[in-house]
Amino acid sequence: DAGVTQSPTHLIKTRGQQVTLRCSPKSGHDTVSWYQQALGQGPQFIFQYYEEEERQRGNFPDRFSGHQFPNYSSELNVNALLLGDSALYLCASRQTDNTGELFFGEGSRLTVL
Amino acid sequence: AQSVTQLGSHVSVSEGALVLLRCNYSSSVPPYLFWYVQYPNQGLQLLLKYTSAATLVKGINGFEAEFKKSETSFHLTKPSAHMSDAAEYFCAVSIMEYGNKLVFGAGTILRVKS
Numbered sequence: 001d002a003g004v005t006q007s008p009t010h011l012i013k014t015r016g017q018q019v020t021l022r023c024s025p026k027s028g029h030d031t032v033s034w035y036q037q038a039l040g041q042g043p044q045f046i047f048q049y050y051e052e053e054e055r056q057r058g059n060f061p062d063r064f065s066g067h068q069f070p071n072y073s074s075e076l077n078v079n080a081l082l083l084g085d086s087a088l089y090l091c092a093s094r095q096t097d098n099t100g101e102l103f104f105g106e107g108s109r110l111t112v113l
Numbered sequence: 114a115q116s117v118t119q120l121g122s123h124v125s126v127s128e129g130a131l132v133l134l135r136c137n138y139s140s141s142v143p144p145y146l147f148w149y150v151q152y153p154n155q156g157l158q159l160l161l162k163y164t165s166a167a168t169l170v171k172g173i174n175g176f177e178a179e180f181k182k183s184e185t186s187f188h189l190t191k192p193s194a195h196m197s198d199a200a201e202y203f204c205a206v207s208i209m210e211y212g213n214k215l216v217f218g219a220g221t222i223l224r225v226k227s
Contacts, residue, residue: 004156033214042117042203042217043157056214090156094213102215104149104156 002027004105006091012111013081021076021108025093031055032074033102034066037088049074050096078110086112115140115206119218127226132176132191134221136204139185146187147205147215148178157203163187174198199225 005024013019025032031050035043045058049068068074072093078085088109092102120135138144145164149157161172168180178189187204201222205215 035215040220042205042219043215045214045216048214058214092157101147101159101162102213104158106154106156 004029004091004093004103006089006105006108008108009106010109010111012113014113015081015083017081017112018077018079019081019110021078021089021091021110023074023076023091023093023105025072025074025091026103029093029095029103030072031094031096032068032072033092033094034074034076035090035092036060037090037107038084039087043090046076081112083112086110115144115208115216117204117206117216117218119202119204119221121221122219123222123224125224125226126194128196129193132189132194132198132223134189134202134204134223136178136187136189136218137185138187138204138206140206140208142208144206144208145213146178146180147207148172148176148187148189149203149205149217151201151203151220153200160189160202194223194225196225196227199223 007022033048034046037043047057052068063079065077088107090107091105116139118137147162148160161170163180171177176191201220203220204218
């Protein structure tokens with residue numbers, strides 16, 4: 001049983017560019033969340049998707065957007081990249097009726113130069 | 114709004130010694146509480162969770178945590194540290210009515226000395 005898979009694992013962008021990160025949830029999971037983990041900090045909630053809609057959003061600007069597909073996979077898009085967007089981006093999935101347990105992928109490490 | 118405070122960004126113990134990682138939370142409603150572990154260049158792995166059942170929760174790899182409502186704490190312990198326990202540990206809180214998003218603490222890096 002594959003867990004949560006993310007791609008790419010590493011990428012480098014320059015300021016002002018756009019990036020798309022991808023996530024496939026664990027089998028049987030229908031809810032996907034994205035977290036940003038800056039160096040030396042705990043993960044911060046970006047948003048959550050269920051039934052192809054954004055259900056909840058953290059304190060992130062509109063430059064951060066997402067999408068969920070009918071197969072429950074998800075994308076995170078960041079426009080107009082800033083140096084401060086450099087971080088590990090973690091995708092997590094769960095079943096909607098689960099008591100909060102999230103399963104995390106290994107993350108996509110974004111470096112903005 | 115809920116929040117988590119982890120006391121001590123770095124903790125160092127000798128192999129075989131007690132591990133104690135501290136976590137205090139703030140929440141206006143009964144929370145769900147979690148401990149996750151993160152090894153270098155990896156994602157987060159759930160160690161244990163409290164979801165309003167038994168206050169003493171046992172997790173994987175010999176870890177356990179006790180929910181103390183009066184102290185708003187959820188400290189993580191392990192009787193005897195192993196070298197393989199060296200990692201970063203995150204305490205997190207979630208509120209069911211907020212859609213189960215997790216609010217994480219800043220993390221504690223555990224170093225195990227031989």
